[in-house]
Amino acid sequence: MFRPSIILDDFSCSRVQNSFGRSFLIPISLALVTSLFILSYISATSKLFVHFQPTHFLLKQSLESLEISPPTLQTIHPSVHSPHGSASNVLKSNEAGKGSERPQNPLSLGTQWPVGSKPMEKAKEVKFNAIQVMCSSSYYLSGYVAHKDASLPQIWPRQGDPPNLYSSRRNKLAFFAGSMNSPVRQKVLEVWKNDSDISVHPSHINTEYSAELLRSKFCLQVKGFEVNTARIGDAIYYGCVPVVIANHYVLPFADILNWKSFSIIVTTLDIPLLKKILLEISLDQYLTMQRNVLEVRKHFQWHVSPIDYDAFYMVMYELWLRRGSVRVPLSGWVEPS
Numbered sequence: 001m002f003r004p005s006i007i008l009d010d011f012s013c014s015r016v017q018n019s020f021g022r023s024f025l026i027p028i029s030l031a032l033v034t035s036l037f038i039l040s041y042i043s044a045t046s047k048l049f050v051h052f053q054p055t056h057f058l059l060k061q062s063l064e065s066l067e068i069s070p071p072t073l074q075t076i077h078p079s080v081h082s083p084h085g086s087a088s089n090v091l092k093s094n095e096a097g098k099g100s101e102r103p104q105n106p107l108s109l110g111t112q113w114p115v116g117s118k119p120m121e122k123a124k125e126v127k128f129n130a131i132q133v134m135c136s137s138s139y140y141l142s143g144y145v146a147h148k149d150a151s152l153p154q155i156w157p158r159q160g161d162p163p164n165l166y167s168s169r170r171n172k173l174a175f176f177a178g179s180m181n182s183p184v185r186q187k188v189l190e191v192w193k194n195d196s197d198i199s200v201h202p203s204h205i206n207t208e209y210s211a212e213l214l215r216s217k218f219c220l221q222v223k224g225f226e227v228n229t230a231r232i233g234d235a236i237y238y239g240c241v242p243v244v245i246a247n248h249y250v251l252p253f254a255d256i257l258n259w260k261s262f263s264i265i266v267t268t269l270d271i272p273l274l275k276k277i278l279l280e281i282s283l284d285q286y287l288t289m290q291r292n293v294l295e296v297r298k299h300f301q302w303h304v305s306p307i308d309y310d311a312f313y314m315v316m317y318e319l320w321l322r323r324g325s326v327r328v329p330l331s332g333w334v335e336p337s
Contacts, residue, residue: 153252154230176220177201213238262292
């Protein structure tokens, strides 16, 4: 069913390589280790992530169909202040190849933990010229710009290959465990705490967390105090179909991955209908979704050295798609006549 993804072998062409050839990272706040980690990646590899659409429902439009303009951004300044999807006005793949209309405007690429939000608010030129890669990709964050910024999932580092456990061993409909630190989570607990098919735990569980993920068909990703959560990465790693319950949440890699093919998106108003929504999914539909979950796992994994299609290449591709999205000039920049 799945055609193998293809990495563009020849990345020596100047029109793509020059887009990041003069990039550098400026570590800010708590992202020092992460930014240096990414910096070592960039210096160690000459390839950017380019995908070929393997199916009609998994990955979005292939980069091969783009008409890529020669690079007009002469200087790119990726400023990283730490790691952290998709609005209607975000640049799509068929728009990403268009060069910036302002060739003198430097482009900054960055990431941000919440602790860096106050400095960013004060540095307006950085805020409006940096492409932030954020885990807290929510419309409610003052520093998040939906059409410009990208998202990065929180992913715990793991050793070895993930388990290949299909639906035949999954006897629980849905599972969630976590602190009740938001009205959304409190509502989920209130409605489903006594249900036999949906397990909602208000705190840490006595059984092994990974075992619960492996025995559940669906894993609930419920908005907490902040939108960012490592549960999406956990669910995908253990082959559990994610059910995202949050409003105005931009999903990781939403410009690249078709989330509807391997997850369920539920608004907070539909929490009382959650069980009905999940039970209406046929077995064939679920099996297809879970196969897609297993297919996209490689995109949610980090490696000491980048591996084709891993999280590093996904982030680089997200940044490349947005390279022409910055339109705000820096101080002293003169509009060309």
